[in-house]
Amino acid sequence: MLDVRRLRLLRELAHRGTIAAVAQAMAFTPSAVSQQLGVLEREAGVPLLERTGRRVTLTPAGLSLVGHAEVVLDRLEQAAAELARSRQGLAGAVRIGTFATAGRTMLPAALLTLAGRHPGLEPMVLEIDPAGVAGALRAGELDVALVHDYDFAPDPAHRGLATVALCTEAMYLAARGERPDAPAERGEGVDASAISACRETPWIVATDGTLCGRMTVRACAAAGFTPRTRHRIDDFPTMLALVAAGQGVALVPELALTGLPAGIILTRTPLHRRTTIACRGGAGRHPAVSAIVDALRSAVPAGLRTGPAAEPA
Template identity: 35%
Template sequence: MEVGRLRALLELARCGTMAAAAEALFLTPSAVSQQIAQLEEEAGVKLTERIGRGVRLTPAGQALVGYAERVMVVLDEARSELAELRREIAGELRVAAFPSIASAVLPETYKALQHAYPRLEIVLEEFDPIEGLTALRSWRTDIALIDDLSIAMGDSRESVEVVPVAEDALYIAVAADHALSKRPSVSVADLRHETWAIESTWSGFGDILTNLCRRAGYEPRINAKCRGFEMAGAMVAAGCSVSMVPGLRLARLPAGVTWVKLRPEVRRKIYVAYRLGERNHPTIKVFIEEIVRTASRLLG
């Protein structure tokens, strides 16, 4: 059975639709459908069945998914052992990271590894934690930086392992002349009458904010959904919105914006994640060692 077809089946099992699986694999839905059809022909049995707009695995499909996951782990282990035997840290390493941790630690991590291993080519790509974990599981990246606010850590351990990198807290960003700017701390309840600017590219951020506000007894009024903090910061500086920002970003807030502690404190743990079969891959190991060391030096 061809490995690419097994990957298509794995993504379909995770995503539930041909369209979502295709997006995760950077393929068209028809290409994924064709791969599944070819896999069914090889297996000699139906692996999926239609349910409305979605797809459900048959018992045979569910059984094959279990084997496919084990095959992928073994292939990763084989690549890791071959890399160890070459005794060289070289080639391409793809890293997915969300903006606040990426800007805080990845440049120094990159520089240190480039100096130590000139034949190692690190390629960084910005993903939010959920997207990064999806990319890792579908072999589109080799490393993903994730956090436990966006991802239930129990779920993330199904096919990957994680190593702690840093801890961070969330703060409230307000205009420098805002009435709340002089307070030592604010609660979410204090912000009941504010409008919010959020970074919509972090898919978990809106849910976190909404859940916090609902616990305080109200629905947040969001007047700006921004692709990055540049627009959100401008809205805050102008007094049009408040925002929620990670502590990692406090040193780089734009002019006219200040921060206030959130009460009670909301913290998150940040991890570096890698696939289960690559725990002994030398390139993965040196990257993890260096990012943990860099984070400890810069953030500890």
């Protein structure tokens, strides 16, 4: 009989690529992971791994077994959800991952709603980059998480996860106005030429490797130029403060447009950012996850569209 815990380790190896990464994520030592995978190979009766020096890759049999492991782990999550639905009331800790903008604008209202509806639940929030959410969910460090992607920078699909669309925001080009002391202004309508008009302007771009940074670079490339990056900032309030100080222009999502500094002009672009709720495959019907999804939906600001936006032409 194949051991489920060892199947989980094999699945993580398929996702993470190295035994060291699996060990770090699952709170094992690398030698313990290697030992457990060796036991799994003996249980399977066929080689699951190919070892070349320090590198380990999965054999065709190993990859096939990972596919079956995904199904097995999904069914176990469904079983846990059914058992939870049979209990009276919701109680205990539930771990929620969020990115900064959603944590500031939607999560507080959602937590208030959750406390009123299910006072026995104990939500525990972790701010996490969306790139780390899939691994944290699979490892059991999170139960549900908010993630996002952008036009020109889609978040790759992750096996073993289920997602529910939450909302779609417009992306705005933020620039300094002629009067630095004037209240922030938001223009009406969509201006498809706003980005290309800033080809000679310094840009404030998110750090390398982030979806936001990738979106900005690719959006500028689609407009026919490479942005002249002056600052790399991930925090949108800091980004907007630098725009107000005349340090460059930036692309920012609609949820970040609160408490704007004076002297900023906002132009709506054809780009969008989409926010989704992610959980482990099979866990979507768990009553605690369903309660969080409902609370988050009630916290979406009026005017934001739910569901995906069309890709730019």
